[in-house]
Amino acid sequence: MDRMTMDERRSIEAIDQAEMLRQVERWVAVNSGTRNVPGLNTVGAMLADGFAALPGAITLVDPDPVETVDADGTVRAIEHGRHLLVSVRPEAPVRMLFTGHMDTVYGETHAFQAMRYTDPNTLNGPGAADMKGGLSVMLAALKAVEAAGIGDRFGYDVMINSDEETGSFSSARLIERVAKGKVAAFTYEPALPDGTLAGARGGTGNFSIVVTGRSAHAGRNPEDGRNAIVAAADIALRLNAVRGPRLAVNPAKIDGGGPNNVVPDHAVLRVNFRPHGLDEIERARSQIDAAVAMVAAQHDVTIAVHGSFNRPPKPIDAGAAKLFALVQAAGADLSIPIAWRDTGGVCDGNNIAAAGVPVIDTMGVRGGAIHSAEEFMIVDSLAERARLSALAIARIVAQGGL
Template sequence: MMSTQVMTKLTEYLEENEQEALDFLKSIVNTDSFSYDKVGVNNVASKIMGLLDSKGIPYAVRENEEFGNHIIATIKGSKDGKILLMGHMDTVHPDGTTKERPFSVEGNLLRGPGVSDMKAGLVTMIYAATALKEFAAKDLCDIEILFTPEEEIGSPISRAVIEERAKDALAVFNLEAGRPDGSVVTARKGSAHLKIEIEGKASHSGAFIENGISANDELALKMIKIKELMKNDKDVTVNIGIIKGGVSNNMVSPHATATIHSGFWKTEDFDELYKGIEEIVNTSYIPGTKSTLSGGVSILPMEYNDGIAHLYEIVKKSAQEMSLNITEQKTKGAADAGFASSIGIPTICAMGPVGGNWHAVDEYMELNTFLPRMELLMRSVLSFSKSID
């Protein structure tokens, strides 16, 4: 057990720095960081680096050509091994959103684009880790903090970085928002993004319709058959997202495209779905059309296992020490936690402050959970470190 004196110092540090942490949260919420806006994401990264510098936490920067940079910060402990904390700096909100609806406080609710998904989580892990560095380093294994730039679009470049940084970790905490009921997440769906492209043949749709080959018609037939592949018993979902086709109203469509999103609990379930979609795409229901299928799995599912169960028990016990009632849940939304758990590393997601309505104009974070979730992460990291032989 941690001495009462040390725990008092840890909690006092968080309490004394709560307003500073809230001010920093306001600063990064009011900084646009759309996934495709490299400059915006790097502006958030710059603010984070400034905070890390002020806390004496060393870090490395990995620059990326298309997206924002990765930041990898490290706190050295006295015990073998490391714990990885991670979170994403990007949001789904385009440049200019923060001017339309900046950070605000409405009673117990904090508002603003990305306030709980997941900029509050970024602040939480920095301050929790800093407290541990200052007052409990001798009881810690190393803590590594990974900040990623493009989770909201499926982490196309971060998957490799997450797997690299997680492969030698003893545990991973992902700081996505705590669920609206306060629970943490011990299982998540994976997600896949696919695209169908169809070529037909243009012709005048009045005088020479018989000479045309409609890509739009072919796409419509394929869409109906693809939707029939949904597996309700396994909760494998299929959503047709963006549909484009044709040139003008009096021309038989020479080309058409559609995007597909799928959510799934197990990778093998998606593999089965993909084979079915592939067969439909490779079949020409209208002779003369040609179709191609691209894309695949973006984020792997976070599948529940014994390692996750053990880590959750540590989180739950830490919560009980604070007189918090923490529960666990499965959630359908995909997140980077799936990459870490899929390589066998015990992972808990949604350790950040409680929030909801993510990606919407009324997204919120519950202010009265800010400090408790910071303390919960701090206690959980410390308790896990102390459990290591």
């Protein structure tokens, strides 16, 4: 604490954990599963009210069109909520990006809908850690920086999307746009319970491979049929065989088929890839193309591939290493130990890094058991992590970037 400047001290003095907790409780009480558009609209409006405390222009951005492939192979559009964008001092010399998401993995019919305290310092609730607690940390940190009076040198965008949990397909272009020109970015996914941050991340790609064969009687004339299930399984085996230390492949599901006495003429194979380098993305793409071509020829079926590698791998490059070192030093001055480790998970930090911006994507609360009914947020990490963000921001601004 003795090494902090007066500006830095002012940037953390105004942080009010009790106010932050009340905020989280209000936001957690509203279901905002990715497919619950009315719930997302409600939470989006609540967030807009909260972030109106910042001196910027607030916009609710319409989502980009997104399609999905149903079990019968039908491709249809799916609805998403709007994304919240706050732009503050766009002409300032030092500009940062702060991102989060308002959606959760808990839909309207999910059993996990209510919050409770398992002890005075632990809030169990849907989205408490991932990431409504993180959104409160982001807002408190930015309010603290504004209160410290260093804002004239500092501009930033806040982007809170409605579809991160399903891949940010309707917000990917928005993320790319707002990342341009930023010296650094913080994303407010939760840290681990002990405060460990995510370092390097692999990428991900999801594909739905639609196979159309020909139906026939399974006993009378099976040779006239073209079995789509068998063809889909052949693709799954071929793709599974290309996995390696830097490319995980998970053929996850085959939809299709019907009565036992009918050769199935339809199947949809769902496959997830986890590449640990851009070279592995290219290798996976070539293997998909090769498997599809060979199976289409050998089984005499028609195949359509839907999907993409929507999250590129996120390495710790020189810029990211500088940002981690700065946050670690800020943590030391606040008596908050900061460490990080690589993870197989993905988030919007992958997309931000792909835009060439150094990013730390676990600046949110300490918590755990996310994506389960045991999800929890550690209450006293609200103010702790807001102070960490505010101090790190103040130092980035003071030195004019990284």
